[in-house]
Amino acid sequence: MIPALELRSVGHRYGALPALDSVSFSVATGARHALIGPNGAGKSTLFAAIAGTLRVRTGSILLHGRDVTARSEAARCRMGLVRTFQHSSVFLQQSVLDNVVLAAQRSSGLALRPLPSARRFAEVRDDAAEQLDAVGLCGRASARAADLSHGERRQLEVAMVLACKPDVVLFDEPTAGMSPAETESFSNLIRALPPQLTVLVIEHDLDVVFALSSSVTVLHLGKVLAAGAPAQVQADPAVQAAYLGTGEQEELFMAEDLT
Numbered sequence: 001m002i003p004a005l006e007l008r009s010v011g012h013r014y015g016a017l018p019a020l021d022s023v024s025f026s027v028a029t030g031a032r033h034a035l036i037g038p039n040g041a042g043k044s045t046l047f048a049a050i051a052g053t054l055r056v057r058t059g060s061i062l063l064h065g066r067d068v069t070a071r072s073e074a075a076r077c078r079m080g081l082v083r084t085f086q087h088s089s090v091f092l093q094q095s096v097l098d099n100v101v102l103a104a105q106r107s108s109g110l111a112l113r114p115l116p117s118a119r120r121f122a123e124v125r126d127d128a129a130e131q132l133d134a135v136g137l138c139g140r141a142s143a144r145a146a147d148l149s150h151g152e153r154r155q156l157e158v159a160m161v162l163a164c165k166p167d168v169v170l171f172d173e174p175t176a177g178m179s180p181a182e183t184e185s186f187s188n189l190i191r192a193l194p195p196q197l198t199v200l201v202i203e204h205d206l207d208v209v210f211a212l213s214s215s216v217t218v219l220h221l222g223k224v225l226a227a228g229a230p231a232q233v234q235a236d237p238a239v240q241a242a243y244l245g246t247g248e249q250e251e252l253f254m255a256e257d258l259t
Contacts, residue, residue, distance in 0.1 A: 002065040004029040004168050004198035005050065005081075010059035012045060019045040020056070021222040027168075027215070032190070032199045034209040034230075037219035043202045046219070047172055050200070051083045052076045063168065080167030084174065088153040092146035096137055096156055099145055100128035103160035131159040135189055151182030158189060169193075171201040175208055187212055210234065 003026035012020040020042050027033040035043050048054035050061060052073035060069045068076050090099050104124045132138045135155040140148065145156060154174055161169055171190070175183045187208055193199065203209045209216065209230070216233040218226040226236045233239055 001029065003027055003062075004031070004064060005200065006062040006065075007046075007050070008060045008062070010046070010049060010056050010061065012049060012054065012056045012058075018222050020049070022059070023219070023222070023224055024059075025217045025224060025227050027198055027200055029198055030196050032212050032214045033201070034213035034216045035200060035202050035219065036206070036209055036216060037225070040221070041219040042222040043219055044172070045222075047083065047170055047202060051081065051170060077164070080165075081170070082161050082164050082166040082168070083170035083172065084157050084161060085172050088150070088157060090145045090153055090156055090160070092144065094145060095141065096143050096145055096148065097125070097128055097132060097141040099156060100131055100159045100163050101125055104128050104131075104163035106164075128159075128163055131162045132156075134162060135159045136185075149182070151178050151186060154178070154182075154186055155189060158193075162193075166197065168198045168200065171199065171203075173202055173204060175203065175205050183208060 005027040007026070008024055010020055010023045011018070023042070023046060035046065037043055045054065049056045052068070052071060052075070056069065060067055062068065063076065063079055063081055066079070068079065068081075071079075091102065094102070101124055104127055129138065129141065132141055135158050137152065137155050137159060140152065145153065148156060174190070175186055178186060183205065190199065190201075190212055201209075201213070213230055215228065216226075216230050217224060218233060218236075218239055220242055225242065226233050226239045228236075
């Protein structure tokens with residue numbers, strides 16, 4: 001079966017610094033795939049490369065078997081690849097529902113039409129309301145996005161993503177800054193996403209990573225250190241030595257900013 005996302009020997013340098021060094025892995029359709037590694041491992045650079053905001057120097061990136069290496073971020077979005085960012089990106093002065101409507105309008109092309117039909121606009125609003133219900137925010141539809149808690153803004157972002165009808169979603173540190181209760185709630189939300197939706201997530205909370213992911217890739221200094229099922233990665237001696245060690249090493253790893 002053709003993977004939803006495939007990277008083949010992807011490389012990138014910042015001057016003389018190799019940020020990505022021949023990175024290769026694939027993500028199966030419907031997988032919940034986690035990308036982990038310490039600060040400087042290359043995760044954020046890799047996410048930017050996959051999303052299309054960064055053009056890689058070498059290698060290729062395939063989306064559902066189609067080479068998108070030279071395609072723009074907008075083109076990849078039209079092909080079903082959508083991403084979120086480390087910091088919430090919503091229209092704070094707009095209502096919760098209007099945020100989702102705007103996302104749906106942009107994705108469907110309705111926003112570009114000077115006189116969209118009333119019927120089509122009503123359909124978009126109904127769909128936006130359904131997405132809010134899916135993420136548990138239907139009761140907050142009329143509230144301003146600025147009045148949401150941090151965790152609720154993350155839920156809103158998921159609704160905005162779902163409104164774009166994606167095939168592949170990139171979540172960039174989605175639980176950063178959340179309380180334990182918010183993290184648990186958000187984890188349940190990710191777990192409940194449609195099974196055909198492919199998810200690639202950068203996440204610093206390893207409890208979340210190993211509870212949610214069906215596969216894991218570990219980056220270290222721009223290279224793939226290990227990849228496989230969560231239990232396989234946890235048991236890998238190289239991963240244990242570099243990231244999941246005991247005592248002082250474990251404390252250092254867990255305290256690092258894993259961006």
